[in-house]
Amino acid sequence: MGLDFGSSTEQTDGNIITTTIDKVVNWGRKNSLWPMPFGTACCAIEMMATLASKFDLSRFGSEAIRFSPRQSDLLIVSGRISIKMMPVLKRIYDQMPEPKWVISMGACASCGGVFDTYTLIQGVDQFLPVDVYIPGCPPRPEDLIDAVMQVQRQITKGELPKGSEVAHNE
Amino acid sequence: MNDEIEVTEEAQPLVLQKLQDKFADALLASSVIRNGVSVVVNKDNSYALLEYLKTDLAYSYLVDVTAVDNSKLESELMQYDYARFMVVYQLYTFEGETSRIRVKVPVHEKDLKVPTVTLLWKGANWLERETYDMFGIEFEGHPDLCRILMPDDFEGHPLRKDYPLRGRGERESFNFEKQNA
Numbered sequence: 170m171g172l173d174f175g176s177s178t179e180q181t182d183g184n185i186i187t188t189t190i191d192k193v194v195n196w197g198r199k200n201s202l203w204p205m206p207f208g209t210a211c212c213a214i215e216m217m218a219t220l221a222s223k224f225d226l227s228r229f230g231s232e233a234i235r236f237s238p239r240q241s242d243l244l245i246v247s248g249r250i251s252i253k254m255m256p257v258l259k260r261i262y263d264q265m266p267e268p269k270w271v272i273s274m275g276a277c278a279s280c281g282g283v284f285d286t287y288t289l290i291q292g293v294d295q296f297l298p299v300d301v302y303i304p305g306c307p308p309r310p311e312d313l314i315d316a317v318m319q320v321q322r323q324i325t326k327g328e329l330p331k332g333s334e335v336a337h338n339e
Numbered sequence: 340m341n342d343e344i345e346v347t348e349e350a351q352p353l354v355l356q357k358l359q360d361k362f363a364d365a366l367l368a369s370s371v372i373r374n375g376v377s378v379v380v381n382k383d384n385s386y387a388l389l390e391y392l393k394t395d396l397a398y399s400y401l402v403d404v405t406a407v408d409n410s411k412l413e414s415e416l417m418q419y420d421y422a423r424f425m426v427v428y429q430l431y432t433f434e435g436e437t438s439r440i441r442v443k444v445p446v447h448e449k450d451l452k453v454p455t456v457t458l459l460w461k462g463a464n465w466l467e468r469e470t471y472d473m474f475g476i477e478f479e480g481h482p483d484l485c486r487i488l489m490p491d492d493f494e495g496h497p498l499r500k501d502y503p504l505r506g507r508g509e510r511e512s513f514n515f516e517k518q519n520a
Contacts, residue, residue, distance in 0.1 A: 252490060252509060252510060252513055253488075253489065253490045255513060285504070285505060286504055286506070287497055287502070287503070287504065287505060287506025287507075287509060287510065288489070288506070288509075288510070289510065290510055290513075291510060296513075
């Protein structure tokens, strides 16, 4: 965390920590990512397993699943997205407060997977700024935990989510 | 042991006999496989036959309404005067010995209209909408015949054999404004 023990006098020795406000905020953010699940297929089952006691995503501070986009900052797209579902997902993403991160979980969300058909969007990155992709069909819970940790690493580094970069460029 | 097996002609189910008596001219074909009856009926008499099955023979459960595009199956096409589509009704009864019956109706591409059965089974509503969405078959008298699976502005009927699997570019050229409006 880049903590700096302040100048030591007899009273303050070991009792005062100096840091930057960004680092404290990011530390808080990374350890309390609240996911918004968007489960449309079997990947959602693996996501449920990740949240349940065996894999226990709460060890990483992300167990507070929010079914309202207004209370969450991590969108997990787990499953295939059809052309008809796309506006719904886009709307949910737009309703999430900044900063917000997006995980594209599994082959279908990332590239359409085996469903190379007329009705499926071939990858949600065609309309959402995806921060972390997870390969697999479906990915194991460890893969999802790894993706959450990867988002945490990005936050620790102070990197902006892809979505806000897009917003700034516009 | 092999000598003891007797091959017996399967007895004709009573349902089929009744249908053959009542709709002798309308039935184009019929078959029985493992006590499941399948009949092909011409379009003009399809509603009367389905009504008879519902009201008199207690086929109270409409399992499915769907269609088959036979345009690439020459043998089927020849059999029914080159009717491209076959609308299929799957029925089930909780009474009687023949619990399942399949009614097939050949439909020509020039005249894609079939009478609705929503008056007999309310559950036919969404099934007929799906068949309309996927094959473009119109069900006359349906209370709300519109697309059910594909977006409203979608063009074409994707389960037809001449529709390309990867679509006609819909998945690349989507339009948010249009869909949200």
